[in-house]
Amino acid sequence: MTSQDDFDSDSIAAVKPNTKDRHLAAQVEALLIVAAEPITADEIAKLVGVEIPFAVEALGCLEEFYEQSRRAFYLAHIGGGFQIRTRPEFEGVVKRYVDFNYSDRLSKAALEVLSIVAYRQPISKAQISQIRGVNSDATVRLLLDKGYLEAKERDSGPGQAYLYRTTKLFLERLGLYSLDDLPKLDGYVPDARFVENLERTLILDREG
Structure with a gap:
């Protein structure tokens, strides 16, 4: 074969x-x-x-x-x-388009996915979608493009799906030394206050 x-x-x-x-x-x-x-x-x-x-x-x-x-x-x-x-x-013209049409402000869906990965990594797209209750492929792709997520390993189970983790850039944007510095939360998904703080930190980092 x-x-x-x-x-x-x-x-x-x-x-x-x-x-x-x-x-x-x-x-x-x-x-x-x-x-x-x-x-x-x-x-x-x-x-x-x-x-x-x-x-x-x-x-x-x-x-x-x-x-x-x-x-x-x-x-x-x-x-x-x-x-x-x-x-x-063509990188120049593409970058001008991206800069003109998009900001670094993440959508609610992106913040939700980022929060899930931060607390449940390594995690597959299917698992993220299951937790959120909606398909998250596009949102994961956006976070990959922005450099907040990476996929460098595969699940050992059937299908060998890619497993996602947060990046060093994610830690830098939040001012964290390691993932151990994340707030301790119960359950699978962080509370609304953490999501709001995450959004505020990313926006302030961009402006500063």
Whole structure:
């Protein structure tokens, strides 16, 4: 049986993209667009229901298409997986858009997720969503982009979901030396006063 090790990120360059299955390539592209973290060829193959070589070939087709058409994004090889990223030459205009349209003020949902992770880490997105009672994927992705969360490990159980932790930046923003300095709270979710203090601290840090 073919393993993921036989088709690592370096093998993509050796694949001649000649597949005529545009639907497969579109499926793979859709996964790359919505994935919050790099996704492996093995994971892609399982999700779209094909053998790994076909997933690798589709990735090769997309990579070549992005390069030849000089799209604003490219297929990055990261940590054994693949992710669509904006080309470095467009960072300036993207940053101007982000600065113009968004502030560092976090939404209630973001503060809620951040509080849950702070007290229950390491924790998966499914567990976060279960505690909140709503899907939290987009909110987790936002906090990853802002640098308050990171996912550097996987659950050992079925599916091997990514586990999320707060970052050093999170501690710095709150003026904490370690997670041991967090207020001691009962239950799974911190009380409203902690969430309000968290929001106030992040805003004051940005203004100061």
